[in-house]
Amino acid sequence: MAALRTVAAANVIQCRLASNNANSIVISRPAVLSLRCTFPSVKALKQQRCLHAKPRGFTCRALYRPEIETKEENNPQTLDYRVFFFDKSGKKISPWHDIPLQLGDGVFNFVAEIPKESSAKMEVATEEPYTPIKQDTKKGKLRYYPYNINWNYGLLPQTWEDPSLANAEVEGAFGDNDPVDVVEIGERQAKIGEVLKVKPLAALAMIDEGELDWKIVAISVDDPRAPLVNDVNDVEKHFPEHALKVIAETNESWAKLVKRSIPAGELSLA
Numbered sequence: 437m438a439a440l441r442t443v444a445a446a447n448v449i450q451c452r453l454a455s456n457n458a459n460s461i462v463i464s465r466p467a468v469l470s471l472r473c474t475f476p477s478v479k480a481l482k483q484q485r486c487l488h489a490k491p492r493g494f495t496c497r498a499l500y501r502p503e504i505e506t507k508e509e510n511n512p513q514t515l516d517y518r519v520f521f522f523d524k525s526g527k528k529i530s531p532w533h534d535i536p537l538q539l540g541d542g543v544f545n546f547v548a549e550i551p552k553e554s555s556a557k558m559e560v561a562t563e564e565p566y567t568p569i570k571q572d573t574k575k576g577k578l579r580y581y582p583y584n585i586n587w588n589y590g591l592l593p594q595t596w597e598d599p600s601l602a603n604a605e606v607e608g609a610f611g612d613n614d615p616v617d618v619v620e621i622g623e624r625q626a627k628i629g630e631v632l633k634v635k636p637l638a639a640l641a642m643i644d645e646g647e648l649d650w651k652i653v654a655i656s657v658d659d660p661r662a663p664l665v666n667d668v669n670d671v672e673k674h675f676p677e678h679a680l681k682v683i684a685e686t687n688e689s690w691a692k693l694v695k696r697s698i699p700a701g702e703l704s705l706a
Contacts (some may be wrong), residue, residue, distance in 0.1 A: 449475050515571075520566060530567045531547045533567065536596065537594040546654060547593055550590065554584055562614065587620055597616060599647070606643065608649055610698055611648050616652060620655060621675060637668060638652075640652075
């Protein structure tokens with residue numbers, strides 16, 4: 437059974453960059469997000485008009501969108517289904533290695549693998565060339581959650597949980613050999629392969645059979661409630677419906693379990 441631990445504010449996540457260098461990136465619990473947005477002043481615009489120059493437009497680094505396109509190959513919910521990524525020149529790229537991690541001002545790129553309100557377990561194929569997104573399998577069969585998830589799920593590019601590195605802050609657990617997972621709690625359903633700009637809110641450490649599997653709780657900076665949330669306490673205040681929905685759905689699952697309408701496996705129902 438996986439153990440879940442909330443990491444204190446003083447703790448950090450150390451993820452080795454999934455690139456050719458041996459540097460490490462440290463993601464700490466973020467401070468309040470400050471967007472560096474600039475507007476031209478009235479005086480500046482007048483001066484620019486006098487000089488017959490084009491006025492400077494609005495700029496905002498946190499709303500930067502990389503020019504990335506995705507292309508599906510084969511049919512969804514099949515073993516051969518893949519989502520590949522391409523840059524603006526049409527060159528095939530890796531969503532894991534080629535999309536930058538940081539954008540500055542506490543904002544990070546997030547690659548959506550599983551859209552909210554869906555159940556197919558999609559993941560970046562870390563062992564395939566260009567690491568496309570595919571549906572996960574177990575014993576040759578496609579994997580699904582038993583219910584639709586309530587958030588967008590995906591990864592932070594250019595991160596890797598090193599399986600040879602024991603994390604002293606989390607019971608000496610070793611990394612799970614995957615990029616760091618992200619739970620994005622915004623209201624909009626992302627598309628498979630969509631790249632969102634997010635700010636981290638908290639870090640959860642899941643230990644499954646001795647492997648460390650970080651979960652970063654984050655929110656898209658474009659979400660209407662993004663300015664209201666900067667940590668776990670804010671999430672509980674402004675997103676109470678998430679907790680209530682999870683409680684209701686898991687209670688419904690339990691009811692099906694005890695009524696034996698779904699297999700109980702090795703669980704005791706006495």
